[in-house]
Amino acid sequence: MRINEVSDLLKSLMIQMEKEYKNSFIYLKISSFLSTKGMNKLSKKFYEQYKEELSHAEQIFEFLDSMNVEIEVPQVSSMKINFTSPLELAMFYFNLEKETTDSLTEIYNLAREEDSLSEMFLKKMIEQQIHETDETYRLLDLVELSENKWYNLELIYSD
Numbered sequence: 054m055r056i057n058e059v060s061d062l063l064k065s066l067m068i069q070m071e072k073e074y075k076n077s078f079i080y081l082k083i084s085s086f087l088s089t090k091g092m093n094k095l096s097k098k099f100y101e102q103y104k105e106e107l108s109h110a111e112q113i114f115e116f117l118d119s120m121n122v123e124i125e126v127p128q129v130s131s132m133k134i135n136f137t138s139p140l141e142l143a144m145f146y147f148n149l150e151k152e153t154t155d156s157l158t159e160i161y162n163l164a165r166e167e168d169s170l171s172e173m174f175l176k177k178m179i180e181q182q183i184h185e186t187d188e189t190y191r192l193l194d195l196v197e198l199s200e201n202k203w204y205n206l207e208l209i210y211s212d
């Protein structure tokens with residue numbers, strides 16, 4: 054199926070796939086930022102997060118491929134990442150995952166009205182967001198415990 058023949062629902066899923074790829078590269082960039090600051094444990098956490106987002110994008114890719122959609126490959130543009138405090142990083146992470154949950158929920162609601170295969174798939178994607186959301190709250194808690202200091206956060210962070 055060419056892109057101009059694809060339903061709005063599947064088009065929304067393709068946009069979501071692009072977002073998941075974009076998020077994965079944002080987390081990769083954050084991982085590098087933290088690594089150069091000597092925050093190796095936290096850097097590794099964001100590297101794992103990068104791989105999780107990549108897997109979300111791949112799951113959507115495979116679903117669209119199963120639906121016989123000819124998929125557009127997203128363009129990656131360069132980005133600047135700079136956080137002046139752990140709280141800034143934790144809030145950025147929280148907001149990005151919240152946006153993801155919100156857009157998946159929006160597509161899920163559309164799918165519930167239109168297409169049960171997409172509905173089932175999106176349910177699985179949203180279930181994974183429970184874990185992602187939990188992770189964002191955990192980092193916010195740790196930032197509070199660390200009194201918003203990079204050194205303390207790196208000390209208390211564990212997998």
Ligand SMILES: [Fe+2]
Nearest residue numbers: 073106109153
């Ligand atoms: Fe994701």
